[in-house]
Amino acid sequence: MRRDQSPFLLANPRRVHAAPWETREPDQAVTVVGDFDTALTEVELHGRWDPHLKASAAHVLRTCLVGQPAGIIADLHDLADPGGESAPLWCAAHTWGAHTPSLVPVVVCLPTAAPLAALITCRAARWNLPVYASLPEARAALRSRAPRTDRLTLHLAPDIDALPLVTQTIGEACAAWHMLTLHRTACAVLTELVANAIEHAGTRIDVAVTRRPSGLHLAVQDHDPRLPHLAGAVPGDPGDSERHGYGLRLVHTSVTAWGALPTRTGKIVWAVLTAKSAGERNRRRPSTIPGTTAPRRS
The missing domain is CATH 3.30.750.24 (STAS domain)
Incomplete structure (x- = not known):
């Protein structure tokens, strides 16, 4: 394989x-x-x-x-x-x-x-x-x-106009679950994952935000079986090299763990955030995670 x-x-x-x-x-x-x-x-x-x-x-x-x-x-x-x-x-x-x-x-x-x-x-x-x-x-x-868990779900069309609803949902979840320290990181990560699904899959998208004992679990499902990967530099154009793959690199450096696995109709991309991962991210680059606007897509 x-x-x-x-x-x-x-x-x-x-x-x-x-x-x-x-x-x-x-x-x-x-x-x-x-x-x-x-x-x-x-x-x-x-x-x-x-x-x-x-x-x-x-x-x-x-x-x-x-x-x-x-x-x-x-x-x-x-x-x-x-x-x-x-x-x-x-x-x-x-x-x-x-x-x-x-x-x-x-x-x-x-x-x-x-x-x-x-x-x-x-x-x-x-x-x-x-x-x-x-x-x-x-x-x-x-x-x-299964024990009762707090889980918010969204079912979205592959449209960039859906991103404000994603950020709103993250804000409501973090406020309701008293996890405001995770808000900025979770907002950035989830909007990146949804934006990637919009751009690369172009199918209906399902989003889940779940409370875990140690933090948040984020999941984005689409109906494209191709799995994401961290892209390398694009030769010949330093500007494009910097932009290429920015979204997944942001996810990669912001969370405790992330990954993707196939489903019977496509894939799920997930991320796990804890208070520790959010704190480390904010200390390293406090100005790079937007609070309510969509980051650049990979």
Whole structure:
């Protein structure tokens, strides 16, 4: 799998991680699918379990947890693991999710007759790892157990005139949730993500602003499967080089983490902001984040 074909991207202010879950066997794969409405992430494993697939799956799970989804479903229907050797990883992932700032539940989905299901079930008292026979059952269970969260959503046409509504929504959210220290950074980041979707996707756009224990989670969905990337300099024109990719570079340096993952109809680009990330950004460049106007688009 080439770098530009990665299933999803994770980034933080210091480093961009392209998908490292390449495997040595052609039938092995780890794929990720996000869902805007439920905020769930599904991780599907394909092929024979071995150390290479284990390493890829572990990295993908940790990466997904950084995005603070409402829950993660590990779909193991196409995983060949007759000896149940992968069981400790799913137990570990469940523990990792329980120790994230947003307490992300991790569940497993696989046939009840599979040896791995029997192994997990017989150790359920110690591992406390939920196992479901089908994806609909796992989705329903996670939705029913999800705690109430404060979440504002917008459904926008791909029109630059929608940006004032985006900034208004961020202002209302930060005021209502007593997160005014995040307002300037969140406004800049979300308007950049929406502006990018308007310019590059040109489809209907869904926006979600969600309160998290440590700050804010921002998500922008469009119906273009192409994932964003940090562009390099444009040769031959210093002015264009400075402008090219400005928006994502601003996002990249402003947030605790950001990334993109595919959906069944396009993609979601998300960002996580905490009080610490906003404070560092304001101390570094206090004059570069506009409060209510749309920044330049990448």
